[in-house]
Each structure stands twice: as structure tokens, then as C-alpha cells.
Amino acid sequence: MTRAPGPGSLAAAERVMERCDRLGAISGSPDLLERVHLSAEHRRANDLVASWMTEAGLSTWQDAGGNQCGRIESSEPGLPALLLGSHLDTVRDAGRYDGMLGVLLAVEVAARFAGRGAELPFALEVVGFTDEEGTRFGNALLGSHALAGTFDPDWWDLADRDGVTLREAFTRFGLDPARIGHAARRPESLVGYLETHIEQGPHLEDADRPLAVVTSIAGARRFELTMTGVAGHAGGTPYDRRHDALVGASELVVEVEALARASGVIGTVGRLQAFPGGINVIPGRVEFSLDLRAATDHERDRALAEITGRAHGICERRGLRFESREIYRADATPCAPWLQDAIASGIRQIVDEEPPALWSRAGHDGMTVSAVTDVAMMFVRCGRGGISHHPDEIVDVHDVALALDAFEAATVEVAERVRAEPGRLGAA
Numbered sequence: 001m002t003r004a005p006g007p008g009s010l011a012a013a014e015r016v017m018e019r020c021d022r023l024g025a026i027s028g029s030p031d032l033l034e035r036v037h038l039s040a041e042h043r044r045a046n047d048l049v050a051s052w053m054t055e056a057g058l059s060t061w062q063d064a065g066g067n068q069c070g071r072i073e074s075s076e077p078g079l080p081a082l083l084l085g086s087h088l089d090t091v092r093d094a095g096r097y098d099g100m101l102g103v104l105l106a107v108e109v110a111a112r113f114a115g116r117g118a119e120l121p122f123a124l125e126v127v128g129f130t131d132e133e134g135t136r137f138g139n140a141l142l143g144s145h146a147l148a149g150t151f152d153p154d155w156w157d158l159a160d161r162d163g164v165t166l167r168e169a170f171t172r173f174g175l176d177p178a179r180i181g182h183a184a185r186r187p188e189s190l191v192g193y194l195e196t197h198i199e200q201g202p203h204l205e206d207a208d209r210p211l212a213v214v215t216s217i218a219g220a221r222r223f224e225l226t227m228t229g230v231a232g233h234a235g236g237t238p239y240d241r242r243h244d245a246l247v248g249a250s251e252l253v254v255e256v257e258a259l260a261r262a263s264g265v266i267g268t269v270g271r272l273q274a275f276p277g278g279i280n281v282i283p284g285r286v287e288f289s290l291d292l293r294a295a296t297d298h299e300r301d302r303a304l305a306e307i308t309g310r311a312h313g314i315c316e317r318r319g320l321r322f323e324s325r326e327i328y329r330a331d332a333t334p335c336a337p338w339l340q341d342a343i344a345s346g347i348r349q350i351v352d353e354e355p356p357a358l359w360s361r362a363g364h365d366g367m368t369v370s371a372v373t374d375v376a377m378m379f380v381r382c383g384r385g386g387i388s389h390h391p392d393e394i395v396d397v398h399d400v401a402l403a404l405d406a407f408e409a410a411t412v413e414v415a416e417r418v419r420a421e422p423g424r425l426g427a428a
């Protein structure tokens with residue numbers, strides 16, 4: 001039986017929802033929510049979240065990767081930190097809770113320990129990552145790669161749709177590419193990373209459960225695909241002489257879905273453009289995307305090989321050429337059992353039921369942060385069929401209140417486990 005959240009928690013949850021609305025109004029577009037890496041909106045969102053962190057009693061800084069950070073010391077300053085957080089950037093035409101909810105819940109949990117830091121055997125840090133989505137430069141997780149010390153210098157030459165390189169945008173934002181290494185955290189400075197995030201799927205709503213513990217995060221690979229044929233006259237070119245790139249690409253798009261449905265892998269073509277794009281011209285070239293993910297890297301990569309084989313088969317039959325360029329890869333990430341236990345125990349204390357355990361079909365910053373410390377996640381129920389990456393994204397304030405209390409309880413559970421095993425403080 002789910003316990004009703006306490007009045008203080010409901011008020012805090014209302015504050016979190018109101019703050020999600022305020023962040024939702026910080027967009028690069030007047031008609032929809034889009035807040036991308038190193039934009040003026042990124043700056044405004046960081047400043048606003050920094051003010052809320054300060055209000056909560058955290059010391060704040062923006063790290064050398066553009067992430068917004070805050071910290072509460074324990075009784076002894078300078079101890080390794082438990083990181084709580086999520087991301088502040090969005091996809092195009094986004095909802096208001098993907099990422100933002102987790103950052104603001106982390107601020108509220110930290111506020112509950114402000115002045116009580118001595119109760120924890122570690123410092124508490126909140127991080128609002130930038131660029132979890134990769135909306136601007138195609139690659140993703142650039143903020144958490146900086147924190148994990150896994151930023152690849154080749155990425156400086158990535159360019160956005162206006163041709164602005166990551167290096168130029170970074171510099172214009174007021175950051176120094178030469179200093180990005182200063183964002184990297186040493187494993188011994190961290191205890192672990194906990195993220196609360198909306199589920200972005202229907203499972204909790206279907207099960208009528210408010211919260212879940214996440215077992216692992218799906219590994220994903222993203223590609224820019226090109227099919228090239230021969231442009232021609234839409235009227236005069238007989239079908240048996242056509243090399244129609246759009247029909248070929250369309251055949252592959254349908255094959256991706258059929259293969260994914262049959263194998264449990266998740267394949268999506270989110271973008272497709274035909275060239276030259278004339279209404280009376282057979283498309284000579286099609287550029288399209290592929291987002292491929294699965295619970296394990298093996299399943300994902302096996303599906304990729306199958307899709308590539310089918311693409312070449314289509315090209316052979318239709319006299320087309322197929323090219324594929326990988327633009328992003330993040331491997332499947334298991335959540336640390338000891339942190340999963342802490343989250344499950346936190347949920348049990350608040351919701352009085354055994355929490356469901358789900359693998360995350362969505363990618364998250366924990367995939368990169370796991371390079372430097374153990375990670376775990378808690379999911380919050382999404383309404384409206386779990387819709388996300390869409391303005392209709394929605395959560396219920398009572399679930400947010402339960403999530404807040406469970407996230408606080410999970411933090412205390414981590415503290416118990418660290419006290420029992422001091423070696424976990426900054427385990428390399």
C-alpha cells in the first residue's frame with residue numbers, strides 16, 4: 001500500500017514541478033522547448049539552477065565541461081562525494097521533466113541534508129549535466145564525458161547545423177577547451193552516482209507503481225546512413241531503369257522495425273531527408289539516421305550486422321550504394337548492485353512495496369559516469385502512456401513527492417553501507 005507523502009514532501013514536490021516549468025520556459029525556440037549544449041539557454045538554465053542550489057545551502061560552481069555543480073560538506077571537509085543529479089539539456093520539442101526532474105529532486109535532497117551534513121560519512125554533490133542528449137553536435141553525453149575524464153579531443157571538430165564547431169561554441173560560452181581536463185573527477189573523490197529520472201516508457205503506469213529501481217542502462221549506437229542512387233525524371237524514367245534512393249531507404253526503414261520487433265532490440269530512424277527533393281525528381285540520395293539500442297551490447301551489435309547485411313541486399317537489387325557513419329556509441333551499463341539495493345530499500349521505506357526492477361531503454365549520464373564510480377538509478381512513473389521527448393511528457397506531483405522521500409532514504413541507505421564498509425569511500 002503506497003503511503004501518502006508527508007505535507008513537507010508534497011510542498012517540496014510542488015516546488016520541483018514549478019521549477020521544471022520555469023526551466024521549461026528557457027528555450028532556444030519560442031514555439032517549443034529546445035535547450036542545447038553551450039547555448040545562451042544553457043547558460044540561463046545553469047544560472048537559475050545555481051541560484052536554487054545556493055538557496056538550498058550548497059556551494060556552487062560550473063565545472064570546466066559546462067556542468068552546473070553544487071556541494072555540501074560532511075562534518076569533515078573534503079571527503080569523497082556521493083553525486084546526485086541528471087541533465088539540464090533537452091531534445092528538440094522536449095518535455096519539461098526529462099533530466100530536469102532528476103536535477104531538481106537532487107537539489108531538494110541536498111537541501112534536506114544542508115546543515116545536517118555531519119549525518120553523512122561523505123560530501124553530497126549535485127550535478128546538472130550538459131549535453132546528455134547530443135541534440136546540437138550529434139554525439140552525446142559530452143558533459144558527463146568531461147566529468148568522467150573520457151572526453152575525446154577528436155570531438156572538438158564536431159560541428160552543429162550552422163557549421164559552428166564544438167571548440168568554437170565552447171570558447172564562445174566562456175570555457176577553455178584546454179582546461180576541459182579540469183572537470184575530470186578522480187575515482188577516489190567519489191562514492192557513487194545516483195540519478196532519478198522519469199521512466200520514459202509505459203511500464204510503471206501499466207503496473208500502477210510510482211517508482212522503480214533500474215538494473216541496467218541500454219547500450220546505444222547512432223549512425224548517419226546514406227543511400228545513393230540516380231536522380232531522374234519522375235515521369236520519363238521507367239521503373240526497371242530507376243535507382244530510387246528513397247524507395248531503397250524506405251525498404252530498409254521498414255526492415256529495421258521488423259528486425260527490432262522480432263529480436264527485442266530497439267531500432268529507430270528519427271531523421272530522413274531525400275535529395276535533391278524535387279516533387280518531380282526521383283531521389284538520387286537519401287540521408288537518414290539510425291538509433292540502435294538493446295539490453296546488451298551483444299544483442300545490439302548482432303542486430304547492427306543484420307541491418308547492414310539487409311541494406312547491402314537492398315542496394316544490390318536496386319543498384320544503390322549504402323554508406324554508414326557512426327556518430328555516437330555508449331555501451332550498456334549495469335547499475336552497481338550495492339547502489340541498486342540502497343535505492344530499492346529507499347523505495348521500500350516510502351512505498352511499502354517491493355519496487356519493480358526495470359532496465360532502461362533510454363540512455364543516461366550514468367553510462368559515462370560509470371567509468372569513474374559506481375552508478376544506479378531510480379525511475380519515476382510517467383503518465384499518458386509514458387510519452388517522452390514530447391511536450392506532453394508528464395509526472396504526478398504525488399509520485400514526485402514519493403520520489404523525493406525515496407531518494408533521500410536511498411541516500412541514507414548509501415551512508416549506512418559506507419559506514420559498514422568504509423573502503424567504499426572513494427573506492428578506485
Ligand code: HGY
Nearest residue numbers: 132133361362363364
Ligand atoms: O536517447 C536517449 O535515450 C536519452 O534520452 N538521451
Ligand code: MN
Nearest residue numbers: 091098133389
Ligand atoms: Mn532524453
Ligand code: MN
Nearest residue numbers: 087098099132
Ligand atoms: Mn534524460
